[in-house]
Amino acid sequence: MKKVLVATDKPFAASAVEAIRSIVTESGYELALLEKYTTKQQLLDAVQDVNAIIIRSDIIDAEVLAAAKQLEIVVRAGAGYDNIDLAAATSHNVVAMNTPGQNSNAVAELALGMMVYMARNAFNGASGTELRGKKIGIHAYGNVGKYVATIAKGFGMEVYAFDPFVSEEAIKADGVTALKSVEDLYKTCQYISLHIPANDKTKKSIGFDLLNLMPKGAVLVNTARKEVIDEEGLIKIFELRPDFKYLSDIEPGNKSEIEAKYAGRYFFTPKKMGAQTSEANNNAGVAAARQIVAFFKSGDITYKVNK
Numbered sequence: 397m398k399k400v401l402v403a404t405d406k407p408f409a410a411s412a413v414e415a416i417r418s419i420v421t422e423s424g425y426e427l428a429l430l431e432k433y434t435t436k437q438q439l440l441d442a443v444q445d446v447n448a449i450i451i452r453s454d455i456i457d458a459e460v461l462a463a464a465k466q467l468e469i470v471v472r473a474g475a476g477y478d479n480i481d482l483a484a485a486t487s488h489n490v491v492a493m494n495t496p497g498q499n500s501n502a503v504a505e506l507a508l509g510m511m512v513y514m515a516r517n518a519f520n521g522a523s524g525t526e527l528r529g530k531k532i533g534i535h536a537y538g539n540v541g542k543y544v545a546t547i548a549k550g551f552g553m554e555v556y557a558f559d560p561f562v563s564e565e566a567i568k569a570d571g572v573t574a575l576k577s578v579e580d581l582y583k584t585c586q587y588i589s590l591h592i593p594a595n596d597k598t599k600k601s602i603g604f605d606l607l608n609l610m611p612k613g614a615v616l617v618n619t620a621r622k623e624v625i626d627e628e629g630l631i632k633i634f635e636l637r638p639d640f641k642y643l644s645d646i647e648p649g650n651k652s653e654i655e656a657k658y659a660g661r662y663f664f665t666p667k668k669m670g671a672q673t674s675e676a677n678n679n680a681g682v683a684a685a686r687q688i689v690a691f692f693k694s695g696d697i698t699y700k701v702n703k
């Protein structure tokens with residue numbers, strides 16, 4: 397009998413685990429659960445005899461893939477798959493997939509939620525500002541970016557986007573203004589919401605020069621990955637632009653320096669929580685389980701991300 401492991405350092409909501417369990421067991425497979433593990437060895441032990449793994453931001457590197465001798469498929473229940481060593485997966489003949497779009501609304505709601513929180517001075521009672529009429533620039537117009545655009549329009553914001561991989565027509569069709577360069581986006585918008593993946597081209601790509609183009613009252617919102625930020629450049633913009641604020645769904649590496657010097661100008665979630673809603677957990681977890689069943693039953697590789 398095929399065995400499916402759910403390995404989540406940051407567990408899904410219980411209802412999502414039960415939904416995954418039903419899909420897996422009703423298809424005739426066995427489900428194993430490894431949650432809140434504290435050592436890599438626990439993961440290495442748990443993967444020994446499994447045919448499929450469902451993960452979140454859990455690291456599936458060459459060592460894990462070598463230990464998982466029966467593994468055929470790993471599904472990242474979420475969008476970003478920078479936590480899977482894709483080349484090692486391919487060399488072990490393992491199919492890697494993601495579940496695009498399934499948790500996007502949750503991430504977008506957090507982006508806008510953090511913006512309101514900062515605009516209202518962390519709800520401390522002091523007079524703040526409104527989002528209405530302000531310009532927001534969506535850096536990468538994928539699934540999350542689209543939800544951010546929809547919600548931002550609801551707030552009455554002017555919405556702009558830059559994405560070299562999405563046509564101007566497709567962006568315009570959503571009532572969003574497509575800009576031709578990343579520099580134009582940063583020059584135009586007081587708020588920038590990041591939705592780029594973390595890869596060799598994007599890591600450390602958001603630094604001082606780009607951020608310094610932003611108009612007065614600049615707010616950078618990062619629900620993407622901390623790796624895309626050039627943290628030295630981030631400190632420089634905090635230092636030279638007293639108007640600059642940074643909201644991030646996960647603490648930056650230089651958090652203590654920012655906390656010590658720039659009180660009131662940042663907010664960081666203690667753990668990545670953009671996708672941490674029961675709805676997102678259910679959507680992504682169920683999609684992952686269904687993709688595994690479809691792969692085992694009919695060889696479906698629709699959401700494969702490795703070559």
Ligand code: 3PG
Pocket residue numbers: 406452453454473474475476477499620668669670671672
């Ligand atoms: C994603 O890439 O889907 C999000 O960053 C969510 O990650 P998480 O499942 O670890 O919360």
